[in-house]
Amino acid sequence: MTNEAERFKACAQAYGAQARHWPAADQALHAHFAATEEGAAILAAAARTDLFLDAWNPSPVERALADRIADAVLDEQPHRRRMLAWSAAAFAASAAFGFVVGFVQSPPDPGADLMTLFIVGPAAKPGIGL
């Protein structure tokens, strides 16, 4: 078998019987060998595999699907931003609540300045040596 004939067979085994599936550089081989007896037999074998593959033909994709996908993606973004905003707000609220509770439960040191009281709170001051 010549190099060209081997290449023809390799293409039929990889890409099937139809020339349009073959690499552009090899399509001339298809035209050349398809007319020979050996070439026709090779293509017939490849066509059986093609026929087998063609039996699986999923239902077409309806146009409304694109709208559904776009809607779902575009709706997802505000939802995620809302969730993030609510999480941040909840964290800030709980931190503020904790600070207020701690502040109220411990009487302020009369000698402490307002900024120190605000930053560390009255209960934490002895613990950090103030």
Place this chain on the structure above:
Amino acid sequence: MARIACGDAQAFRRLVDRHAGWGVSFVERMVGARADAEDLVQTAFLRVWQGAAKWEPAARFRTWFYRVLYNLCMDHFRANAEPTEDLDEELPDGQPSVEDRYAALQRADRVRAAIAARAARQRAAIVLCYYQELPQADAAATLGVSEGALESLLSRGRAALRKSMQHELH
């Protein structure tokens, strides 16, 4: 993509309209089920919408999107050791008898099962080159292999299909 990066929802809708159809077809042939395919394609478009600002046009959008979809399919296979085997195609109403339609569905299911039994890259090579009719260079780029390696994947994949389905072919 520049307009999508600026939050242009209409531009995004046009992109989805242009690419969702072939995307779902490709992924359905990869994962074997329409519902999974739609979910994965939606995930891919979510990534497009969220990452549009970082888009660098090194390749055509379609080529790049094939790669995104292929990677999502690989993640899907890793997460689901056994792909669903449900038969959910519906043939359009027409002349074939109930028996013919049933036989066609059975045949389609056997093809799907035979393709699903191939290694993921062989399956992808067959789907990209035969069903999606991608040029060899684009299919090879999607799989991250050379064109020679792609041809080898195709040859081995089709040989295995012939072997496993001999009773269908003769």
